[in-house]
Amino acid sequence: MDNKEILIREYETITHQIIHWDKFFWEKSQFFLAVESALLAGAILELRKLFKLPSPIRASDLTILLVVVIFNLFLCYVWFRTSRSNREYLRVRFQRALRIESDPRLRGVLQLYHEQDNMLAQPQFRKHSSSKWELHIPSAFGIAWVGLLLAASLHRANYFNAGIGVTATGLVVVAVILIERTGWPTPTRGWLPQTQTRSPRRRRQGRRIR
Numbered sequence: 001m002d003n004k005e006i007l008i009r010e011y012e013t014i015t016h017q018i019i020h021w022d023k024f025f026w027e028k029s030q031f032f033l034a035v036e037s038a039l040l041a042g043a044i045l046e047l048r049k050l051f052k053l054p055s056p057i058r059a060s061d062l063t064i065l066l067v068v069v070i071f072n073l074f075l076c077y078v079w080f081r082t083s084r085s086n087r088e089y090l091r092v093r094f095q096r097a098l099r100i101e102s103d104p105r106l107r108g109v110l111q112l113y114h115e116q117d118n119m120l121a122q123p124q125f126r127k128h129s130s131s132k133w134e135l136h137i138p139s140a141f142g143i144a145w146v147g148l149l150l151a152a153s154l155h156r157a158n159y160f161n162a163g164i165g166v167t168a169t170g171l172v173v174v175a176v177i178l179i180e181r182t183g184w185p186t187p188t189r190g191w192l193p194q195t196q197t198r199s200p201r202r203r204r205q206g207r208r209i210r
Contacts, residue, residue: 032079080138
C-alpha cells in the first residue's frame, strides 16, 4: 500500500468520524434539550401557583427553587461544554481532511471539503449558518433559569428574597467566569497511560530489596 492509498483510507476514516461526531452531538443535545425543557416547564407551572398567593414566596420555597436553579445551571453548563468540545473534535477532522485534499500526490481528486468551505464562504450562504446558535442553546436555558429565580425573588417586592436571588445569580456568574478563565478542571490529555521508566541501577536495587 503506497502513501496515496494510505491518504485515501485516512480520508474515508475521517469522513466516517465526522458523521459519528455530528450524530453524537445531536443525540446529546436532544437528551439535554428534553430534560431541560421538562424541568423548566415544571418549574414555571409551580411558580405560577405561588405567584397567585397574596403573600411573598416563603423562604423555604425560595430555597428549593434556588437548589433547582443551581442544579439546572450546572446541567446547562455541562451541555455547553460538551457541545463545544464536540465542535472542536469536528474542527480537527475537517482541517485534517482539507490538508489531505491539498496533498499534491492526490492531484486534486478529492475536493469535497474545499468545495464546502468555498460555498459557505459566499455571502448568500454565510448568513445561513446556525452552528453558533446551536452551541448557545444551553445559554438560553441558563438565562431562562436565572430569570425565573429573579422573578421569584422579586415577587411582592420582598427585599430579603430579592437579596438572596441577586446574590445567588452573581455567585453563579462569577463561578462560570472563573471556570472559563482558568480552564478548571484541567482534562488529562493522551489516550495511553504514562509509565515511569526506572534506570537499570534502580531496578537492581529493587531486586536486592525484594
